[in-house]
Amino acid sequence: MAKRIDVSGLTAYYGSHKAIEDISMTVEPRSVTAFIGPSGCGKSTFLRTLNRMHEVTSGGRVEGKVLLDDEDLYGHGIDPVSVRREVGMVFQRPNPFPTMSIFDNVAAGLRLNGSYKKSELSDIVEKSLKGANLWNEVKDRLNKPGSGLSGGQQQRLCIARAIAVEPNVLLMDEPCSALDPISTLAIEDLIGELKERFTIVIVTHNMQQAARVSDRTAFFNLAAVGQPGKLIEIDDTERIFSNPSVQATEDYISGRFG
Amino acid sequence: MDITTKHTEAPPPAAQAPAGTEQKRAARGATRPGDRIFLGLSRGSGIFLLVIMAAIAVFLTYRASLAISKDEANFLTAFEWNTGVIPPRFGIAVLAFGTIVSSIVAMVIAVPIAVAIALFLTHYAPRKLRGPIAYVIDLLAAVPSIVYGLWGALILVPHMDGLFGWLNDYLGWTGVFSWEGGAPRSMLTVGILLAIMILPVITNVSREVFRQAPQMIEEAALALGATRWEVIRMAVLPFGRSGVISASMLGLGRALGETMAVATVLSPTFDIQTSLLDPGGGTFAQNIASKFGEATEFGRDALIASGLVLFVITLLVNGAARAIIARRKEYSGANA
Numbered sequence: 049m050a051k052r053i054d055v056s057g058l059t060a061y062y063g064s065h066k067a068i069e070d071i072s073m074t075v076e077p078r079s080v081t082a083f084i085g086p087s088g089c090g091k092s093t094f095l096r097t098l099n100r101m102h103e104v105t106s107g108g109r110v111e112g113k114v115l116l117d118d119e120d121l122y123g124h125g126i127d128p129v130s131v132r133r134e135v136g137m138v139f140q141r142p143n144p145f146p147t148m149s150i151f152d153n154v155a156a157g158l159r160l161n162g163s164y165k166k167s168e169l170s171d172i173v174e175k176s177l178k179g180a181n182l183w184n185e186v187k188d189r190l191n192k193p194g195s196g197l198s199g200g201q202q203q204r205l206c207i208a209r210a211i212a213v214e215p216n217v218l219l220m221d222e223p224c225s226a227l228d229p230i231s232t233l234a235i236e237d238l239i240g241e242l243k244e245r246f247t248i249v250i251v252t253h254n255m256q257q258a259a260r261v262s263d264r265t266a267f268f269n270l271a272a273v274g275q276p277g278k279l280i281e282i283d284d285t286e287r288i289f290s291n292p293s294v295q296a297t298e299d300y301i302s303g304r305f306g
Numbered sequence: 307m308d309i310t311t312k313h314t315e316a317p318p319p320a321a322q323a324p325a326g327t328e329q330k331r332a333a334r335g336a337t338r339p340g341d342r343i344f345l346g347l348s349r350g351s352g353i354f355l356l357v358i359m360a361a362i363a364v365f366l367t368y369r370a371s372l373a374i375s376k377d378e379a380n381f382l383t384a385f386e387w388n389t390g391v392i393p394p395r396f397g398i399a400v401l402a403f404g405t406i407v408s409s410i411v412a413m414v415i416a417v418p419i420a421v422a423i424a425l426f427l428t429h430y431a432p433r434k435l436r437g438p439i440a441y442v443i444d445l446l447a448a449v450p451s452i453v454y455g456l457w458g459a460l461i462l463v464p465h466m467d468g469l470f471g472w473l474n475d476y477l478g479w480t481g482v483f484s485w486e487g488g489a490p491r492s493m494l495t496v497g498i499l500l501a502i503m504i505l506p507v508i509t510n511v512s513r514e515v516f517r518q519a520p521q522m523i524e525e526a527a528l529a530l531g532a533t534r535w536e537v538i539r540m541a542v543l544p545f546g547r548s549g550v551i552s553a554s555m556l557g558l559g560r561a562l563g564e565t566m567a568v569a570t571v572l573s574p575t576f577d578i579q580t581s582l583l584d585p586g587g588g589t590f591a592q593n594i595a596s597k598f599g600e601a602t603e604f605g606r607d608a609l610i611a612s613g614l615v616l617f618v619i620t621l622l623v624n625g626a627a628r629a630i631i632a633r634r635k636e637y638s639g640a641n642a
Contacts, residue, residue: 082462099529101529129532131535134531136529137529139525141522143522143523144545145523145526145527147545147546147547148540148544156530157531160530160536203395213531229338301481
């Protein structure tokens with residue numbers, strides 16, 4: 049079940065350092081939203097506030113609201129653990145559990161959420177690996193360690209692991225930045241398929257990638273080093289890359305940044 | 307990859323000349339004085355270590371063979387240690403049993419506690435507490451073993467009655483925990499004392515291993531909705547498994563060889579107690595320490611023979627640990 053994300057007035061801190069300030073946006077269900085912007089502009093921090101991974105870092109805290117449909121992720125009595133079960137995440141560097149087999153990697157999230165029969169588990173693992181376009185490459189070695197796969201395969205394994213628990217939202221933090229162009233293409237195709245089922249938010253440094261995969265694009269920027277990052281604008285991707293309404297956005301995407 | 311293998315298998319004629327000079331340079335090794343000195347020092351130290359090990363092995367084997375060849379009893383199975391009489395009769399069965407049992411008791415108690423402390427220090431304790439607790443544990447490692455022995459004899463032994471009574475009441479039927487009411491200078495007391503002694507080394511090594519568990523794997527578990535304990539179970543414990551085994555082996559090595567603490571607490575006899583609670587028994591190191599002073603030349607050879615057996619047991623334990631670690635190497639997380 050894809051859900052809508054509704055952020056209003058979100059400010060995030062690391063200790064006393066304000067990392068992002070006053071961000072509001074809406075992300076529609078079954079769409080891909082790309083975050084672009086220079087390094088340090090807070091786009092990854094913002095992404096991590098959407099599944100409360102931000103507060104894992106010591107001193108991390110947040111002001112403002114993040115609504116998932118109508119539920120405030122930061123509301124009273126909301127357990128960050130249950131938030132992360134609803135909002136999946138894929139990281140910059142592929143991070144399959146090195147001590148687990150491919151099968152166990154995909155099943156890891158399911159085993160956290162409850163007990164499944166062996167046959168049910170195999171079905172979901174197969175479905176998830178197929179969903180991540182990895183099934184044909186690994187079906188004969190499901191019991192081999194996931195760390196033996198190539199980087200691109202590992203990243204698709206991580207995507208399979210994330211979608212196995214059927215999250216409402218899938219967050220991707222520069223999922224292709226450690227991958228070669230062919231693996232990148234495979235992931236981008238996959239994102240196109242996954243948006244039929246999930247709400248997807250992707251952080252990327254690659255503007256062509258943002259243009260290729262996303263429906264909407266958000267541009268983040270910071271006034272100076274040490275200043276909090278801000279959302280400059282969010283609009284349809286086509287419009288951002290052809291006729292943005294803010295001059296800074298145009299400067300950034302056309303390479304005349306700074 | 308392909309190109310390099312081809313080169314090494316069959317170098318084309320043109321490439322042969324430069325490759326030749328390259329090899330010559332490598333063969334000549336270090337040319338600068340600093341490199342030569344360092345090479346000599348490190349190579350010398352390595353060789354020195356091997357020579358020492360060989361010398362110890364030869365010495366132990368020679369002296370042990372002198373004693374064993376005159377032994378009228380079965381050296382491996384006899385329940386007695388009479389080296390001063392003619393013909394001499396002695397065997398290591400009691401010592402081997404006592405050494406292994408007390409070490410197993412120590413491991414069973416110490417490993418879970420040490421792992422728990424290490425996890426607490428790396429994943430639960432507030433940052434401010436980590437330093438002081440780690441410091442206290444280091445202090446524990448610095449206490450000399452005779453002090454542990456005295457503490458064990460003066461404090462631990464007199465306070466064991468309650469525990470022993472309780473164990474006898476509830477678990478006495480197993481036979482392993484039955485107690486006839488003797489002074490609690492038994493294998494269990496020794497095991498508890500050894501556990502305290504090996505706790506620091508297991509804790510410290512485990513803590514180091516857990517601290518090195520990769521952040522990104524822990525984040526992977528967190529992002530799947532793992533609780534803190536589940537993160538530890540999925541991302542920290544499997545990664546630290548081989549390290550914990552190594553740490554335990556370090557601790558076991560100390561427990562197997564511990565001398566003074568055991569000699570101070572145990573009331574040694576030359577028989578095997580089926581109950582952990584009844585006093586008596588002995589260990590290799592304790593037996594050597596208690597008997598060496600007044601032993602005859604022959605008696606010392608016999609004690610050295612028992613020391614050789616301890617040496618072999620330690621080697622076997624280490625080998626077993628290595629085998630356990632190597633068995634699941636591809637899952638070890640070392641290539642993460």
